[in-house]
Amino acid sequence: MRSNPVTLADIASQAGVSKMTVSKVVNKQPGISEATRQRVLRIIEELGYTAHPSARALAGGRTNTLGIVVPSIGPQYISEVVRGADLVAYEAGLDLLISTTQEDTSHERQNVGRLSRGLVDGLLMVLPRSLDRYADALKQAEVPVVVVASANTTMPFPLVDADHYHGARLAVAHLLGLGHRRVGFIAGRRDTTASLERLRGYREGLLTAGLTPDPVLIRPGEYTQPGGFAAARSLLDLPDPPTAIFAANDLSAFGAMEAIKDRGLRVPDDVSVVGFDDIPQANQVHPALTTVRQPLVEMGTAGTRQLLNLLHGVGPVTNRLVLPTELIVRASTGPAPRT
Amino acid sequence: MRSNPVTLADIASQAGVSKMTVSKVVNKQPGISEATRQRVLRIIEELGYTAHPSARALAGGRTNTLGIVVPSIGPQYISEVVRGADLVAYEAGLDLLISTTQEDTSHERQNVGRLSRGLVDGLLMVLPRSLDRYADALKQAEVPVVVVASANTTMPFPLVDADHYHGARLAVAHLLGLGHRRVGFIAGRRDTTASLERLRGYREGLLTAGLTPDPVLIRPGEYTQPGGFAAARSLLDLPDPPTAIFAANDLSAFGAMEAIKDRGLRVPDDVSVVGFDDIPQANQVHPALTTVRQPLVEMGTAGTRQLLNLLHGVGPVTNRLVLPTELIVRASTGPAPRT
DNA sequence: TTGAAAGCGCTAACAA
């Protein structure tokens, strides 16, 4: 902690030029002689000068920083999206500031307001649910906003998301192709669009194959491992249990696998399991999880690119960018057991 | 994105008072009549005013924001520390801004400089390695700094860490108590103090029991799951393989368990495994991992409390706070097999 | 190619 930071004025007086000249050098603006530039640059180096971001922001300059708002940084899928965002931001010479809302409404609205007022040049929202809670704050945002992997909304911001519906169709088709006829579904959170879309894909996948979705085969899993465990257990308790389980995310699929093993059954010999997300761990469990891959990193990069385009007023900005999902077949799915 | 933000002046003129009065109301300062306060508060609410953080910072006020610098947000243990920090920050009415360095030196030094200049009131550094790379930036920091779960350093900042050495001793003692005599060690990264301390605990644990550490039983694991897998495999390939493996972190312990199963051996019947960290997943693998618990959340909260004390100039600030580690015995360890 | 003036929105110090 030191008390006398180097300012523009310090550099200016040391170099014997005006503050403006230094400012132009720092910001790589034209109209400065090479000699002056070099001299100023040397002094900057010597004194270890860094622009004060707040002063810069206040004076109407850019902050060279992008903000990303997430509910929390625990879930793997969020860190993947953030990683993608960081990649692009870094490439563009911008820094990325992460802000967690901890699912607290007042906290989060304040965050958005604060961030958008001079802290960042643009905002990436990664909020799987309840984006509308921020409607006010977001409308007041003074910077461009892009929404990634978030709950649907009527707000007029560019959206980047994955094709949850189609991914679910792929998963169901895969299981049906293996001969399964009773396929259970472990749902996610009702307040996320993603979960609802996956459920819709599950239902329509069955209908398309001429099967009637049985409500008793649909259980809430809350996207958690214990939730998946409990859901799978209740499915296995049915008089006519499913031979395959499709979980709305990988975490609840892990829980389902535990429950199956816990019953003395084997995956996939007795019950097949499919997840959704393809977090790194999906390939590390035993048996390795067949899952629907969401392009999480790509969602982060794509969203950030949109933001940059918005920022520079150049390049195309797609209002709704839906990235494809993909079925990754591993070892947790197999042919339906003969009865 | 809107273009006419509400400012202090707007509120002041609407309320027919001076800017200072509004400022005092906003900052809950005394010396304002209740009537005025109410009126101002109402207008603030009506117009949806939020203070401009940069202006505030520039004017010498506080930003009400703490910064936390981490290498990346992927690793579970980091999000645990961040969660702890967020808890305390939130409780204190402060926001937490996370900044990732992506292990890039220039990136990170810039980050620290930028953050400490008007963006945050205090800085929490969570950098398992190479903290000294930031020496310059940190010395120039204009805000208090606390170092958490980071590589050792000669820098004069309060430190919060876990007792890696003692934790390793506990793990080794546990294994020796189960009758194991050949205990392998999967090391972490050489550039982290934590890893070296755990290695030291391993060595001295053996020595204390009258055993000579066999260099051939120590393998690099790089703190990763594949690293742990490879390390365990090479240990099992030895003519005289270990009956127990102590891994420097949970991730590499997971890899070791995979390698053991891959060999057709069982955990813990044939080989026992102990990890380090106790990330949530440790309790979710099969068999559940015996591990040394680092109080990660507590490290985050303790570090943030230190920072707050530093900030307010009150309360004790411990220069070096070493939190205890604890052995969590689960199912991955058992008696040494009889030969 | 360079610089002077003004002001971003806020708070500190003081005055009324």
Next chain:
DNA sequence: TTGTTAGCGCTTTCAA
């Protein structure tokens, strides 16, 4: 209890 003055460090605008 309230208001005035000054200025944080920077960039914008415009003039030299």
